[in-house]
Amino acid sequence: MNESPDVNTKKALLLAAMEVFADKGFDSATVRDICGLAKANVAAVNYHYGSKDGLYAAVLEEIFPKGEEWISGDEGSLPPEERLHRFVKGLAEEIYTQSTGQIAQKWAIFLREMAKPSHNLDLIVQHQVQPRANELRDILTLLLGPKTPDQTLAYCSSNIWALMLDHLLTQPILDRLTPHRPNLGLDVEDFVDHVVRFALGGINAVKQRA
Amino acid sequence: MNESPDVNTKKALLLAAMEVFADKGFDSATVRDICGLAKANVAAVNYHYGSKDGLYAAVLEEIFPKGEEWISGDEGSLPPEERLHRFVKGLAEEIYTQSTGQIAQKWAIFLREMAKPSHNLDLIVQHQVQPRANELRDILTLLLGPKTPDQTLAYCSSNIWALMLDHLLTQPILDRLTPHRPNLGLDVEDFVDHVVRFALGGINAVKQRA
DNA sequence: AGAACCGTCAAACATATGTTTCAAGCAATT
DNA sequence: AATTGCTTGAAACATATGTTTGACGGTTCT
Numbered sequence: 001m002n003e004s005p006d007v008n009t010k011k012a013l014l015l016a017a018m019e020v021f022a023d024k025g026f027d028s029a030t031v032r033d034i035c036g037l038a039k040a041n042v043a044a045v046n047y048h049y050g051s052k053d054g055l056y057a058a059v060l061e062e063i064f065p066k067g068e069e070w071i072s073g074d075e076g077s078l079p080p081e082e083r084l085h086r087f088v089k090g091l092a093e094e095i096y097t098q099s100t101g102q103i104a105q106k107w108a109i110f111l112r113e114m115a116k117p118s119h120n121l122d123l124i125v126q127h128q129v130q131p132r133a134n135e136l137r138d139i140l141t142l143l144l145g146p147k148t149p150d151q152t153l154a155y156c157s158s159n160i161w162a163l164m165l166d167h168l169l170t171q172p173i174l175d176r177l178t179p180h181r182p183n184l185g186l187d188v189e190d191f192v193d194h195v196v197r198f199a200l201g202g203i204n205a206v207k208q209r210a
Numbered sequence: 211m212n213e214s215p216d217v218n219t220k221k222a223l224l225l226a227a228m229e230v231f232a233d234k235g236f237d238s239a240t241v242r243d244i245c246g247l248a249k250a251n252v253a254a255v256n257y258h259y260g261s262k263d264g265l266y267a268a269v270l271e272e273i274f275p276k277g278e279e280w281i282s283g284d285e286g287s288l289p290p291e292e293r294l295h296r297f298v299k300g301l302a303e304e305i306y307t308q309s310t311g312q313i314a315q316k317w318a319i320f321l322r323e324m325a326k327p328s329h330n331l332d333l334i335v336q337h338q339v340q341p342r343a344n345e346l347r348d349i350l351t352l353l354l355g356p357k358t359p360d361q362t363l364a365y366c367s368s369n370i371w372a373l374m375l376d377h378l379l380t381q382p383i384l385d386r387l388t389p390h391r392p393n394l395g396l397d398v399e400d401f402v403d404h405v406v407r408f409a410l411g412g413i414n415a416v417k418q419r420a
Numbered sequence: 421a422g423a424a425c426c427g428t429c430a431a432a433c434a435t436a437t438g439t440t441t442c443a444a445g446c447a448a449t450t
Numbered sequence: 451a452a453t454t455g456c457t458t459g460a461a462a463c464a465t466a467t468g469t470t471t472g473a474c475g476g477t478t479c480t
Binding site for chain 2: 437438440441
């Protein structure tokens with residue numbers, strides 16, 4: 001079996017596709033863009049992945065892998081405030097910590113999928129969001145009390161997701177509101193502390209309504 | 211001057227474009243789609259709007275008009291909690307109240323622009339977001355106190371935007387998390403009450419940090 | 421060595437799509 | 451009535467783009 005050459009171009013295609021899809025979105029990205037970046041022939045995409053759609057599906061498989069279950073092993077014994085903090089910290093660090101840029105690409109693609117859902121979003125939600133949503137719901141049930149109506153639980157759950165996805169979504173707007181901002185320097189730890197404080201305050205306020 | 215026929219097709223094009231752009235996004239929408247829906251010839255787009263880009267710009271002009279300044283006439287005398295309530299209510303009703311569907315289209319396009327900003331986003335921010343952002347900043351300054359650091363103010367401001375845009379963004383995810391939900395029945399008044407309560411709780415919690 | 425297989429490449433293909441052209445129709449003006 | 455100007459419509463154009471084809475070169479197996 002010819003190992004190194006074909007695997008290399010196949011992987012190069014995948015990496016290039018991640019970058020181009022994140023940058024331009026599925027529709028605007030062209031296979032010629034991708035192949036150019038990967039230094040591969042135009043036919044390579046169809047040879048290795050069957051089609052442009054196949055390549056996109058492979059990209060999603062790569063960045064949103066299946067079995068990544070949320071570990072709630074001994075976390076259950078911690079106070080819910082601490083669990084919330086860990087929950088927020090875990091996701092916020094994944095989203096906002098600047099590393100290879102590959103992570104930024106992942107969430108750029110995620111955001112695109114939310115704004116213009118394709119059938120692929122089903123898998124992302126199932127593999128990535130569902131387990132996290134369950135953990136969050138457990139935490140909120142503890143914080144709000146067992147008799148909290150489902151509606152309130154759903155609102156709060158949704159609110160906390162929104163607080164975390166916040167910067168991801170509003171970054172382009174903030175850039176345009178105050179163009180001269182050190183926008184790339186988001187202090188993740190600071191952000192996490194703020195979000196947790198804000199969320200706990202909000203949850204308590206909602207709780208006291210009953 | 212030929213009044214009714216040409217104005218009609220021009221307007222029909224605009225309405226059809228709003229629908230198709232909201233539904234498919236700028237790239238995926240084709241002028242043939244739009245002209246088909248508007249029962250117009252393919253050349254009509256270029257005749258009346260110069261190009262596909264021109265039509266898109268016209269759509270944005272239509273749904274995000276310029277002079278729509280935020281009225282803060284006598285609101286300044288109200289307590290900041292009430293001002294926040296009105297602020298949230300005003301925007302939430304505009305976003306989530308189900309009427310002709312045209313409003314939903316507006317915010318679908320807005321969401322697309324946030325996820326994949328084009329140069330058009332500059333104008334939207336300038337005409338629509340900026341005045342509202344100023345009002346929100348004033349309210350938050352009152353609620354948090356004058357010595358609040360800019361960073362905290364920025365966080366809270368961003369948080370409240372996020373809480374309101376929340377449903378807009380996470381709807382496709384919520385649909386997939388709990389497919390059997392009366393998702394179309396969002397009680398706006400209930401939602402507004404919850405958001406205001408949650409936000410005020412969060413703001414107070416953040417304020418007490420200092 | 422010969423056969424079979426696999427990956428790569430240049431070229432071609434088929435189609436989609438934004439745009440242009442030009443003739444015809446229609447209304448207002450002269 | 452003739453002219454002018456504006457709008458429409460069918461066709462054509464030029465290009466972009468996803469996909470396919472067939473040949474070439476190298477590796478592996480018999």
